[in-house]
Amino acid sequence: TAVRILNPLSQDLSHMRKNLLFGGLEAVAYNINRKNSNLKLYEFGYCYFLNSDNRESKVEKRFTEKHRLGIYMSGKSTPGNWTQKASEASVPALKRYVESVLLKTGIDPLSLNTLGGDNPDYAESQVYQVGEKSLVEFGRIKADRLKEFDIKQDVYAAEFEWDVLLDAIANHRILFKALPRFQVVHREFSLLLDRGVTFESLRKLAFKTERKLLKKVSLFDVYDGEKIEAGKKSYALSFTLLSEDKTLTDKQIDKVMMNLARVFEKEFGAQVRGLN
Numbered sequence: 001t002a003v004r005i006l007n008p009l010s011q012d013l014s015h016m017r018k019n020l021l022f023g024g025l026e027a028v029a030y031n032i033n034r035k036n037s038n039l040k041l042y043e044f045g046y047c048y049f050l051n052s053d054n055r056e057s058k059v060e061k062r063f064t065e066k067h068r069l070g071i072y073m074s075g076k077s078t079p080g081n082w083t084q085k086a087s088e089a090s091v092p093a094l095k096r097y098v099e100s101v102l103l104k105t106g107i108d109p110l111s112l113n114t115l116g117g118d119n120p121d122y123a124e125s126q127v128y129q130v131g132e133k134s135l136v137e138f139g140r141i142k143a144d145r146l147k148e149f150d151i152k153q154d155v156y157a158a159e160f161e162w163d164v165l166l167d168a169i170a171n172h173r174i175l176f177k178a179l180p181r182f183q184v185v186h187r188e189f190s191l192l193l194d195r196g197v198t199f200e201s202l203r204k205l206a207f208k209t210e211r212k213l214l215k216k217v218s219l220f221d222v223y224d225g226e227k228i229e230a231g232k233k234s235y236a237l238s239f240t241l242l243s244e245d246k247t248l249t250d251k252q253i254d255k256v257m258m259n260l261a262r263v264f265e266k267e268f269g270a271q272v273r274g275l276n
Contacts, residue, residue: 004016016047016048017047018047019068019121019159020043020068021121024070024157025072025146025151026149028072028074028151029149029150037075037153038076039072039073039074039075040071040072041071042070042071042072043070044067044068044162045068046065046067046068047066048064048065049066050064051063067163068159068160068161068162069101069159070158070159070160071098071101071157071158071159072155072156072157073093073094073097073156073157074153074155074156075153076088076089077090077093089156090156091138091140091156093156094139094157094158095126097158098128101160105169106174107165107168107169110200112128112129112130112135113128113129113130114127114128115127117139119137119139121141122137122139122140122157123142124139125137125139126138130167130168134161134164135160135161135165136159136160136165137159138156138157138158138159139156139157139158140154140155141154141156141157180244182242182243182244182245182246183248184240184241185248185253186238186240187238187253187257188236188238189261189272189273189274190236190272190274191268191271191273192228192232192233193233193235193268193270194231194268195224195232195233202235203217205263205267206260206263209260210259210260213248213252214239214240214241214256215240215241216239216240217238219236219237220236220237220238221235222236234273239256239257239260257275
C-alpha cells in the first residue's frame with residue numbers, strides 16, 4: 001500500500017514513491033527533449049510502503065523503506081565507428097549490465113532462480129530471485145507507460161532490491177588463488193533434447209557428475225528450427241576442464257566427456273552429437 005503525504009505540495013506529489021521507474025522515465029524524457037536520445041542512466045534511491053496489516057503503536061513499524069538501484073537504457077547502446085555498426089538498446093544489452101552488477105558483487109547469475117515477470121509497467125520482463133525473494137526485475141517498458149511521458153522510443157529498465165542483494169552477499173568471503181600453472185582444455189558437443197529441458201538443469205548435472213576437473217559450462221548455440229523433429233531443440237555446449245596439479249592427458253579428457261555424455265543421455269534422453 002502506498003504511503004500518503006498529509007500536506008503534499010501538489011496532487012501529483014501526494015504519495016511516497018513505490019518504485020524508481022517513474023523518476024527514471026522523467027529523466028529519460030527530460031534528456032530526449034533536449035536532443036540527448038542515447039541514454040544509460042542509473043539511480044540509487046528509496047521506496048516506501050505502508051504495512052496496512054501492522055497495527056503496532058510504534059510508527060516506524062507501520063512503514064517499510066526499501067533501498068533500490070534503477071538502471072535505464074534507451075537509444076543507441078554502443079556508438080558506431082569504422083569497424084562496427086552502432087547497436088540499439090535491447091533486453092540482451094540491459095541484461096549484460098544487470099549481470100555485470102551481480103558478478104561484481106559476487107553473485108553468479110547462473111545460481112539464481114529465473115522466471116518471467118508480471119509487472120504491469122513492462123511489456124516483457126525477467127526476474128532473478130534469491131530463494132523466494134525477488135533480487136532484480138528487468139525488461140522493456142510498455143508503450144502505454146512511455147506515452148504518459150511523451151517518450152517515442154523504446155526504454156529498457158532494471159530495478160534491484162538492493163537490501164536483498166546485500167543480504168545475499170553478507171556472508172561472502174573474497175578468496176584469491178594463484179593463476180593456474182597448467183593448460184586449460186576446451187571441449188564441445190551438441191545435444192538433441194526435449195524443449196522442456198533447461199540449460200541450468202544441464203549445467204547442474206554436469207558439475208554434479210564431474211566435481212574436480214570441470215570448471216565451466218557454457219551454452220553457445222540454440223536451434224529449434226524445422227530441420228529437427230517437433231518438440232525438440234539442439235543445444236551446443238562448451239566445457240572448460242583444468243587440473244590444478246598436472247597437465248591433462250587425452251585419455252583423462254575423453255573419460256570426462258564420455259561420462260558427461262552418458263549422464264545427459266540417461267537423465268534427459270539426450271542424443272549427443274559431435275563428441276570429440
